[in-house]
Amino acid sequence: MVSLEKVHGMKKWSDGIYLLGQFNKLKTGSWLLVHNQEGAILELPPYLKGEESPAKLALEESKKWGIKIKYLFCTHAHNDHITSKTVREFLEYFPQALLYLQKGFRTNRNCNTELRDYLKEAFKKKKTKSQSLLQCQKQVRYFDESKSLNLGGETLHLVHAPKHSWTDTFVIFRGAVFSGDWELNTIRSVHDGKRTAVSKQARLRAIDKMLDFENDYNYKIHKVFSVHANDRRDNVFFPSLMEDTKVNRKLW
Numbered sequence: 036m037v038s039l040e041k042v043h044g045m046k047k048w049s050d051g052i053y054l055l056g057q058f059n060k061l062k063t064g065s066w067l068l069v070h071n072q073e074g075a076i077l078e079l080p081p082y083l084k085g086e087e088s089p090a091k092l093a094l095e096e097s098k099k100w101g102i103k104i105k106y107l108f109c110t111h112a113h114n115d116h117i118t119s120k121t122v123r124e125f126l127e128y129f130p131q132a133l134l135y136l137q138k139g140f141r142t143n144r145n146c147n148t149e150l151r152d153y154l155k156e157a158f159k160k161k162k163t164k165s166q167s168l169l170q171c172q173k174q175v176r177y178f179d180e181s182k183s184l185n186l187g188g189e190t191l192h193l194v195h196a197p198k199h200s201w202t203d204t205f206v207i208f209r210g211a212v213f214s215g216d217w218e219l220n221t222i223r224s225v226h227d228g229k230r231t232a233v234s235k236q237a238r239l240r241a242i243d244k245m246l247d248f249e250n251d252y253n254y255k256i257h258k259v260f261s262v263h264a265n266d267r268r269d270n271v272f273f274p275s276l277m278e279d280t281k282v283n284r285k286l287w
Contacts, residue, residue, distance in 0.1 A: 045096060051189070051209045054264055055092055058082040061115040064264040065089040067096065068208050071187030075106035076129075077206055077213060078262050079121040081114065090124035105186060107134040108193065110215030110262050111200040112143070112150060119153035126170040135184070137195050138177040139202040183252075194248065196241035197233045199224055205245065211258035212273070219259070219266070219276065221284040239281065246277045 045053040045067065053067040055076075063080035076093050097104050107125055109117045126134065141154040157171035182193040192207040199216040206213040218224055222239070226232040233241075249255060256273040260266070268276070 048260060048264075048267070049209065049211050049258055052211060052260075055096060056087070056089060057264060058086055058089055059115055062263055062265070063115045064262050065093065066213070066262065067093065067102070068186065068191070068206075069100075069102055070189040070209070072102050073187035074102040074104045075108060075186055075191065075208075076104060076125065076132075077108045077110070079107065079109055079117045079125050081118045081121055088121075088124055090121065090128045093125070094128045104129045104132045106184060106191075107132050108204070108206055109136060109140075110204050110206060110213060112136075112140045112202040113200060113216070114150070116215075116262070117150060119150050122150065122153070122171070123167050126167075126174050130170065130174070132174065134175045135182060135193060136175065136177055137193075137202045137204050138179055139195075141177065143201050192248075192252065192254070194244070196245055198238045198241050199226070199233070200231075201233055201237075203233075203241070207248075207254070207256065210256060211260060212256050213260050213262050215262055217261075217280075218286070220279050220282070221286050222281055223283065223285070225287070242277050242280055246274055249273060 045055055047053050051068060051070050055065045055067050057064050058080040059082055063078060065080055066077040068075040068077060074097055080089055082088055093104065107129065122134070141151060141158065154171065154175065157168040157175070178193060180195050184191045189209060194205040194207065195203070196205050197203045199218060203215050203217065222235065224232055257270060259268040259271055259276065
């Protein structure tokens, strides 16, 4: 079995954290999280004509390095991060994996409409002959506020913390947190003024929730990554970053 420390096709960001590639016009990253040959894929983004399917790339890399993909995740339900097409592809390529999503992916009217309708259809209380919908029923799991999972003996945390979108999920693994598309260092959001914007009260609750995380879980966060791979922060003092994110600061 080849050591992932020698990997060349993927970009290593931290121990057990690799960027598989970036996809679509917004360059959304798809990531491999791995420990003791068990893996998880973070983000199931759509891709442009001429780009390789992220699901196919994930399958190729996991086979190459002898990794069993146990979980699939997505940080929020915007259509540059996940679509029903990419969900179908990932579930087909990884029939043993469980896809964990915050429950708003299926219920929130402000989410990706075609994805929401696909997930709702799959979980209607009726029989279906559709293989795609059957796979969805079998492999998709929903959580509300938080979920802790075991990946190769390492704990991985999913925490619902809405700021950029109502389905925002922090993915925390090996001392690093993926903050999705959170606008850090300001309480503001790029969606301010839109019907779909998260309320300021909900944003403050989410920040306070993340402020409490380290004490609640006896866990230290040292790194913060954007899933687009355009914001990397090492050696952070996480509580200070969260406090600073409460400031009404104009950054764009």
